[in-house]
Amino acid sequence: MTKNCSVEPAALYKILLHSLKHTAGVNGVLLGTVSVGTATGAGPATAVRVVDAVPVGHGFVTLTPVLEMALSQIEGYVHEQAGSTCPLGLRIVGYYQCNERLGDSELGGGRRVADRIEAAFPDSVAVVLDSTVMDTALQAAVAQQQQDQAGKQQVEEEPVLALFVKDGMRGWVRASASDGKTRLHCPTQGVAAQLAQYAAEGRHRALVDFEQHLDDINANWLNTGLLEGPA
Template sequence: MSNGGELRYVIGQNAYIKLILHALKHKTSSVNGVLLGRLSGDVVEITESVPLFHCSQIGLLPPLEIALIMIEEYYSSQGLSIVGYFHANERFDDLELGTVAKNIADHIYRYFPQTAVLLLDNKKLGALRNKKDTAPVMQLYTRDSSRSWNVANRITTKEPSANILLLDFTSSEKWNDIVDFDDHLDDISKDWLNSELFK
């Protein structure tokens, strides 16, 4: 099932919220992150996420490689591996999966053929306040046998209340607490695991 044809993707509440808060913290920049989890039957379970970059380093290989090595080392002991990639574009209305996103996703795909690529949909995010929607505010892309990334409508949040909690977090500006790898590389005392975020 290497092309992800029948697979479903389920993202846990904390992994989901962390990535969106990362994008909200850096509204005027592209941001990215990785998704961690495991393949369980025909479901890719995304249980954790790590915000990576928010500035010009977003497509640079050396910082990315350092981040991926540290992430894999830390999470492999918990039985998790990198199962996907998250991206939010700089422009509010940009819903294109760009070259940088595709290149990083291709890299992850080499190690995990069921890779999920999640692209933030700002319009869905903005509409959340007005309607009680449980659907994720991101678009899922999977890679097909022709090696191109295509939209797939097979992602759900594990907890139906994820968007309600997300609204609570945004109204209290919880995004100010998010630390990504850019922040950690500038000041190694900053916790890229964001272990205090949900406490």
């Protein structure tokens, strides 16, 4: 079976802003759609489309009562909104994680969380922020802003997320473009510059995760309008 995962900008920037807000590790839930088609000569092909990300917590990347409560609330939200303000068929499609240590892009302790989500929502994926790639891109974006860019070409940036998929025999494995079976489609060009702009506007401070919502029930864990209009 082949699997394609596409991450839309809104979901990507919420993940990145969540990571930027906290020095500790953070995690959350991915929302989107899953469709199954036919891959010529390779059996069924699954397409996972990530359209939104729900920040859950900071300081932990394992199963906790907070995460279980968040999953219940998110699932209820999806059921309530299906066919109205949310796209028809929207569901939980995966898990995201940003590790505390720079250079750590492994799923690690988050495997149990990813297992919990995949068991309830088959074909779910997991993505982990590659902080080394993100840090390099941010430094390049800052340097670029300090230079006169007239006549200079934009440098193609690498994806800042690493994709993990569930294998029946091996568990969660990191997807590789060379295997021909898994592909990650994620915005690349200009991501670091846009993130730097959002940070300058303070949008990372405005982001609310579910753990914060438990301390203040008026805090909007859906982060409606976070990326729209003035910060």
